[in-house]
Amino acid sequence: MTIEAILTSGILNYLIGFLIVAGIYALFSLGLNVHFGGTGLINFGIAGFFAIGAYTAALVTKPLPTGELAVYTQQALGLDQPFLVGVIAAAAVCGLVALLIGIPTLRLREDYLAIATIGIAESIRLVFNNEEWLANGSKGLVGIPRPFYDQVAPEYYNYVYLGIVVLTLAVVAVLLERLLRSPWGRVLRSIREDEVVAAAYGKNVFAFKLQALVLGAMVMGVGGALYAHNAGTISPGVFEPVFGTFIVWVMLILGGSGNTKGAILGAFVFWAIWAGSQFATDALVPHEFNSRAPHVRFLLIETLLVLMLLFRPKGILGEERYVSRL
Amino acid sequence: MIALVVDGIILGSILSLGAVSLTLVYGIVRFANFAHGDLMAVGAYVAFFCVNTVFAALDLPAATFGPLSFGLPMLLALPLAMLATAVVAVIVDRLVFRPMRRRQYAPVMFVIGSLAAAFALRALLFIIWGPEFHFFTQALRPALQLPYEIRVKPDQIFIMAACLSMVAGLYLFLRRSRLGQALRATADNPDLARISGIDTERMMVWTWAIGAAMAATAGILLGIDAQLRPEMGWNLLLPLFAAAILGGIGNPYGALVGGMTIGIVQQVSTAFLLPTYKPAVAFVILILVLLIRPQGILGSEQRGF
Structure with missing residues (x-):
């Protein structure tokens, strides 16, 4: 077989597609690792930030529909901007929403944030489902532009996009790892362990929690943007709580909460299990x-999470012990 | 508008029953149980299974009570479903929460465990009964015409009466019975309760059983009023928490007031907004309460208990 035939073969294509999606979910897992792994915040509304990121990126990079398309598609915005602008906008809008949700909830007990984040995720899904003028309602958006699409042959495009995902993942992971190892990250961990003690040391617990919530949400926004450009189409049905939120929790707990490498590893291991279970149910379920x-x-996977929580709460890798660099 | 308020009171009584049981469980197990809505759905589906599968096969007299849409089978199914849901909740506690208590986990782990339990229960409903809507009965019952264009179905009057008497029953139980007093003591201060010879681990089991049985009733009544679908519990979660927090979480009487308020506001909102936005309306109230009065209108924790 020639190299060309190998690169465009079905199995390899499946594998590349798998790596792209796992890489995107690794970004959500990294975002949750800032929230939960780093600070102990319970965000049950990942699907909400996922949706905001994806829709923001779509509306910023898509042109307004013209001609026949305009009959079927309504969208409030269509800025026709480059890919990178969409990614930055997605992160910014997610950060803003996180700020607004954090102010009323982060001074209260930890469960309130969990409830409020479920609320924001459900409300966002309802808005995108019902408001046709905003982003075409339940029919969703199609034709979200794919970066550098016209510069390579279509059968090789997935390799380019995998490169984009891996590059983004690497940049985000290195950045977050540095932040979480810095004195700032140490304060977050002290809040996670005992926020009264952190407050007694003169730390503004609320401000640190808010910063962590915003930072993690921005990472999730980047993930949402990459998802939108990969899928090309998005609709509110994608952002259901099990697929948008729950599986990210499984990934993080599986890989190792509090560990950057663990958050990424968890996403890839989870997708392998998930794909495997598809083959199993296809074969076994009538x-x-x-x-x-x-x-x-x-x-x-719900059983898997409970088993992990009970028998290996540290995950595959567990949290590393380290001393902050000065 | 008055008609919407009346609708709201009916929805509110179901929400009250759900929120009172949610907050009762919260007071004792001390974490937000995200599986509560799904326990409601489990109750409704078990009753559906009894009425439309088991009793239908047994040829029970299907005659309905007067103007109500259901008869003897439903009345028999109700306690069976309450019992079954209580058993489900106790099993979940045994499998998930009790091992966590033994390992002295932080509260966040319980909350994550309850989310897993919520989705697992819902997955079971999907697997057993499929994604379709189910109805207890296809029969249409005429609504009573009252002044001011108010239309109330006889079923709905039954629902209101059932919810309120159940909440009143819980009140008497918590005040008068020894078990109720032991539960209140455990909610108030578990360590002190243990020193006084109360088996707090047994109290946990009772709490799950009572909370789940009440949740099951709320789910069945909602099923009678509307329809059954696997997501029904998840969609109720926001209104339930909004009601519990509005009334002051851990305070059953507050939850009653909170449930009524949320029900009425949700129904009145349909005059201006699409009915599908009802969960979002509950969410907005929740955020307003957290901003203005996070301890709830009747004060939080066990003071009202």
Whole structure:
């Protein structure tokens, strides 16, 4: 076989697609690692930040629909900006939403943030589902531009996008690792362990929590943007709580909460399990129950999370002990 | 508008029952149980299974009570579903939360565990009964015409009466019975309760059982009023928490007031907004309460207990 035939073969294409999606979810997992792993904040609304990131990027990079498309598509914005502008805008809008949600909740008990983040995620999904003028309602947006698409042959494009995802993931991971190892990150961990003690040491606990919430949400926004450009189409159905929020929790706990490498590893291991379970249910579940088969897989990952929480709460890698560099 | 308020009171009584049981569980187990809405759904589906599968096969007399849409089968299914849901909740506690208590986990781990339990229960409903909507009965019952264009179905009067008597029953139980007093003592101060010879681990089991049985009732009543679908519990989660927090979390009487308020505001909002926005309306109230009076209108924790 020639190199060309290998690079464009079906199995390899599947693998590349798998790595792209796992890499994007690794960004969500990294964002959650700032929230939960670093600071102990419970964000059950990852799907909300995922949706905001994806829709912001789509509306910033897509042109307004013209001609026949305009009959079927409504969108409030269509700025036709380059890819990078969309990614930055996605992060910025997510950060802003996190700021607004953090102010009323972060001074209160930890459960309130969990409830409020579920609320924001559900509300955002409802808004995108019902407000046709904003982003075409439940039909969603199609034709989200893919960066550098016209510069390579279509059959090689996935390699380019994988490069973009890996590069983004590397930059974000290095940045977050440095931040979490810095004195700033040490304050976050002290808040996670005992916020009364952190406050007694003169730290403004609320301000640190708010910064962590905003930073993690911005990372999730970047993930949402990369998702939108990869899928090319988005609709509110993508941002359901199980797929948008729950599996990210499974990834982080699986890989190792509080560990940057663990957050990334968890995302890839989880996707491998998830893909494997698809083959298993395809083979085992009779066809007439096809609409119920995904829920068998959901039940499996829900069981997996409980087992991890009970028997290996540190995850595969666990948190590393380290001393902050001065 | 008056008609919407009446609708709101009916929805509010279901939410009250859900929120009172949510807050009762919260007071004792001391974490936000995200599986509570799904326990409601489990109760509704078990009742559906009893009425439309088991009793239908047994040829029970299907005649309905007067103007109500249901008859003897539903009345028999109600306690069975309460019991079954209580058993489910105790099993979840055994499998997930009790091992965590033994390992002395931080509260955040319980909260994550409850989210996993919520989605697992919902997945089971999907697997057993599928994603379709289910109805207890297809029969249409005429609504009573009251002045001011108020239309109330006889079922809805039953729902209101059932919810309020159940909450009143819980009040008497917590005040008068020895078990109720032991539960209140555990909610007030678990360590002190243990020193006084109360088996707090047993109190946990009772709390889950009572909370789940009440949740099951709320779920069934909602099923009678509307329809059954696997997501029904998840969609109730925001209104339930909004109601519990509005009334002051851990305070059952506050939850009653909170549930009524949320129900009425949600229904009245449909005059201006699409009905699908009801969960978002509950969320906005929740945020306003957290900003203005995070301890709730009747004060938080066990003071009202």
